[in-house]
Amino acid sequence: MENNTQKSKEQLQEEARIQFYGAVRNNNPYSLTDNSIAQAIKIIAIAEIILGIILGIIFANQEDATSLRHETAFRWSVAITWWIATLVSGFLLLGFSEIIRLLHEINEKNNLKN
Template sequence: MLPRSNVIGRVLFFIGIFLMIVHFIAGIYFGSIPYQYEQVWSTTFMWWIAGFVSGMLFIGFSEIIELLQRMLGQQKGNTVNVQEKEKPATNHIEQPVSKEEIVNELGENTTNQIYELYEMQNKRIEEIILTPFEKKILVKSVREGEFVSVIEVVSTTGNDAINSTIEKHPELKEWYKENKKN
């Protein structure tokens, strides 16, 4: 579940929770027989199930709105990833970043995928640069037998790590130019 950054998404989420609570109480109330201390469980469960389904529909719609808001922010070039830690604006790229820091930032599985990707391509990773762009990092590498370092963008979307040239990502290229140490 995402933290709520959109007002409509937040309202729909709370309506969903409210519906579940109201239906839970209504199930107990309407499932009881007046002046007898018995419960008609079929009526109670009917109210509970209806409340759960309607509440989850509202919560689901709120999630869709939140995800759409997040996608819109990324499309405009803003990183509206409220789950991602705020990265301080720096005048330079902090170098070097240890493998432990990469594991802490990206997770062990993603880090291993990156190292395996470069190993399969016969490249040696010289440096990994974390960026403020969601699920994108820069990798400075050298192909075995060559002496020229290449900076590539690695997208860690889904279960794969995919590398491409920095030329295909003008916003990352610009960020790198502005923030690299001279």
């Protein structure tokens, strides 16, 4: 019963989308009409977030050169700085890729009308 309810919700959402945008969504994720620039920026943003979190951990574990024993300690200030900077820039890139994707979709919709 839940599957039928879920299916009807998806159908209703697709019908509302068709009414609003006036075009049928292409369900093929590898279609030629997809915007490769938006996909490339999205991949770069995800890679930046992942690498930034890893680099934050690595740079926060650096040896303390001021002590004579060269102890390693986790510096939370360095890690949090890296993590915040990475998350902010990564999410900005994700938002930018979504804007490009939506503009591309609007452009395709306008081309269908003409």
